[in-house]
Amino acid sequence: MSDISSSAPRKRGRPTADEREERRDQILDAAVALFVSSGYGEATVDEIAAASRVTKRTIYTYFGDKAEVFTAAIERFRSRALADLETEAETLQDLAARVVFVLHSDDAVGLHRLMIGESAQFPNLAQRFYDSGPQGYIALLEQHLSHRGNAPEAATESEALFGLLLGEPHRRRLLGLAPAPTREEARDYAVRITTLLGHSETAPEMT
Structure with a gap:
């Protein structure tokens, strides 16, 4: 039986605030895992994009460069705690x-x-x-x-x-x-x- 959810078309249009926050967390979760396993210097934006299943453009739009991704992860950790x-x-x-x-x-x-x-x-x-x-x-x-x-x-x-x-x-x-x-x-x-x-x-x- 095929996976219906995987073949369903993605919704078009501007994402909601909740969807943006979910995507942001998805990127940060993937980035932290890569930073810890590979090191900050070795982890690339391409790898972060692939691990979080978004485009590089999305990462640049949400955060900017890799340093901004790292800083955002630290700030999120403190704010959540x-x-x-x-x-x-x-x-x-x-x-x-x-x-x-x-x-x-x-x-x-x-x-x-x-x-x-x-x-x-x-x-x-x-x-x-x-x-x-x-x-x-x-x-x-x-x-x-x-x-x-x-x-x-x-x-x-x-x-x-x-x-x-x-x-x-x-x-x-x-x-x-x-x-x-x-x-x-x-x-x-x-x-x-x-x-x-x-x-x-x-x-x-x-x-």
């Missing part, structure tokens, strides 16, 4: 636990390893990775600390907190010496770090 975050509603320990859980995950660690390996050859890309990734989390921590009344010290403290939330556990993750933490393990670690810095608030469990 913290999509339902309400800065004023969550406690600092809630936010810290999310950061630990997200950045110690397999996906985040894979992208981090990739960028470390490619940074010497692509320094501009490394800067964009930092701006879209780590710097974004630091800014979020700074915003939260400012809301707590620590505005003068928030910039310095947010960088220190971010560094501690990664710490040696993240180094072990990069080296493949430890598995990704569970949500409970991420919260336990975040509570220890925030308490060390003098933020010993009690917070509800993450959902």
